[in-house]
Amino acid sequence: MTSRRIGLVCPYSLAVPGGVQNHVLGLAGHLTARGHHVEVFAPGSVEPARLAAFGLRGDQLTDAGRTVGIPYNGSVAPVNFGPLSLLRVHRWLRRGRFDLVHVHEPLTPSVAGWALVAARVPVVATFHTATPRSRTMGVAGALLRRTVDRIDAGIAVSATARQVVVQHLGRDARILPNGFRRADFGPRPAARRPGGPRIAFLGRLDEPRKGLEVLLGALPRLRTAHPGLEVVVAGQGHRPLPAWVQAPGRIDDPARAELLGSVDLFVAPHVARESFGIVLVEAMASGAAVVASDLPPFVDLLSGPERLGYQFAAGDADALAEAVLLALDEDRSELVRRARHATRRYDWTRVGAEVEAVYQDVLTGPRSPGPWTGIDPATVAEARWRLRLAARRGVGAPQAAALRLAARALLDQAAGAVDAEQPDRTPAADAADASAGDGRGSAPTPGRGRRAVRGHRSRRVSTAAGRTR
Numbered sequence: 001m002t003s004r005r006i007g008l009v010c011p012y013s014l015a016v017p018g019g020v021q022n023h024v025l026g027l028a029g030h031l032t033a034r035g036h037h038v039e040v041f042a043p044g045s046v047e048p049a050r051l052a053a054f055g056l057r058g059d060q061l062t063d064a065g066r067t068v069g070i071p072y073n074g075s076v077a078p079v080n081f082g083p084l085s086l087l088r089v090h091r092w093l094r095r096g097r098f099d100l101v102h103v104h105e106p107l108t109p110s111v112a113g114w115a116l117v118a119a120r121v122p123v124v125a126t127f128h129t130a131t132p133r134s135r136t137m138g139v140a141g142a143l144l145r146r147t148v149d150r151i152d153a154g155i156a157v158s159a160t161a162r163q164v165v166v167q168h169l170g171r172d173a174r175i176l177p178n179g180f181r182r183a184d185f186g187p188r189p190a191a192r193r194p195g196g197p198r199i200a201f202l203g204r205l206d207e208p209r210k211g212l213e214v215l216l217g218a219l220p221r222l223r224t225a226h227p228g229l230e231v232v233v234a235g236q237g238h239r240p241l242p243a244w245v246q247a248p249g250r251i252d253d254p255a256r257a258e259l260l261g262s263v264d265l266f267v268a269p270h271v272a273r274e275s276f277g278i279v280l281v282e283a284m285a286s287g288a289a290v291v292a293s294d295l296p297p298f299v300d301l302l303s304g305p306e307r308l309g310y311q312f313a314a315g316d317a318d319a320l321a322e323a324v325l326l327a328l329d330e331d332r333s334e335l336v337r338r339a340r341h342a343t344r345r346y347d348w349t350r351v352g353a354e355v356e357a358v359y360q361d362v363l364t365g366p367r368s369p370g371p372w373t374g375i376d377p378a379t380v381a382e383a384r385w386r387l388r389l390a391a392r393r394g395v396g397a398p399q400a401a402a403l404r405l406a407a408r409a410l411l412d413q414a415a416g417a418v419d420a421e422q423p424d425r426t427p428a429a430d431a432a433d434a435s436a437g438d439g440r441g442s443a444p445t446p447g448r449g450r451r452a453v454r455g456h457r458s459r460r461v462s463t464a465a466g467r468t469r
């Protein structure tokens, strides 16, 4: 594919580690190395050393501003989506002059949703969510249903994530997995201390879906069988842990590689809503044997002609203990070798090439320009109803207020109050914008004027065979 200008949008703060954030940064680094002009729009900043490790420069990142925590997909997602975010997205898109915009998690009430609303170039969207039902997603879905038609190609990171696209949107998406840079991971025997077996957990400690409780429930039995057992629980968040458990907290990426490369087993006790499980892939590439719950994406990752890990019933501490004890008893060398080999499939050289092929399809395929008509009254009514419901049922007051603001901005836009392309901007206004720097300055006053927002109609990847609504 010839060099293109590509804009990547990530809804979650880059200041904290996470699967979607890592995926976006990894893809950006890969595409940059391939010679494309790549820019990332996301809340939060990344330390220069970490950015450089991804092969990125600071000027490729535009900070979308401060975030608020929104309950989403069993997590508290650090996102921002007020009207100011919409203006920032517009400005970033206008300055970037992208050939294509790739939005991640387009259904989150966030800059990702706004980018979908605002983009006037082909849009690729990647869905990372595995939630069967979600109030927030319901609100976003109601607001954005029409907007979803702007997606030219949908990607889901797993069959589980694809199912969400089918169920919530009545659309389909092609499955392309999460990518990672395999060379960053490998066995690190020197980082081991002599002693008993060593096992690790990595993830947000206080997020129930990550299942740390299940692992903790299994520890007494594991320690009775292996008194010298070393357990490392790494990741951000707070959770009281037994004194003998090592708890380094959030670790940097080199420390993560060292940890994963120095353990016998990596335990993934997750209980729900995992869309892919990149952390399992990282552990496999590091030479750790994976013991994981039987969530569907994990089953997909660990099965094949020959098994690539050990599995147990999700949420069952006894079953986890049995799987760990079995793994510790067995000669795992062949399984570890197979699993490590299998992770080549997820290296950016493979996944990135597949993403580029999607871009190529979208950029060269037939297009049919036409006006985007905005939001219909039924959708507005449904969105209002869902907002009231969300406020009553426990989405906190600040979030509900922010959602209301977002809804209002969308409605304003549909009415033409915010002119996406600002046709009446003067050279002076453009110069003022340019001097505001990289998007971190104050937002410009939007141009005004009623005019149909011109866009292109979507060319769906395919029609969902299993449409459910």
Ligand SMILES: Nc1nc2c(ncn2[C@@H]2O[C@H](COP(=O)(O)OP(=O)(O)O[C@H]3O[C@H](CO)[C@@H](O)[C@H](O)[C@@H]3O)[C@@H](O)[C@H]2O)c(=O)[nH]1
Residues within 6 Å of the ligand: 017, 018, 019, 020, 022, 023, 128, 130, 157, 178, 202, 203, 204, 234, 235, 236, 249, 250, 251, 252, 253, 256, 273, 274, 275, 276, 277, 278, 279, 282
């Ligand atoms: N350096 C470091 N990295 C961390 C830490 N905690 C998590 N990570 C990294 O963050 C990434 C994912 O973290 P998870 O906690 O396992 O997943 P998630 O953010 O909930 O990601 C979701 O989306 C991913 C992408 O589609 C999915 O792969 C994943 O299953 C999940 O649904 C992995 O690369 C993992 O190594 C930490 O303390 N330090």
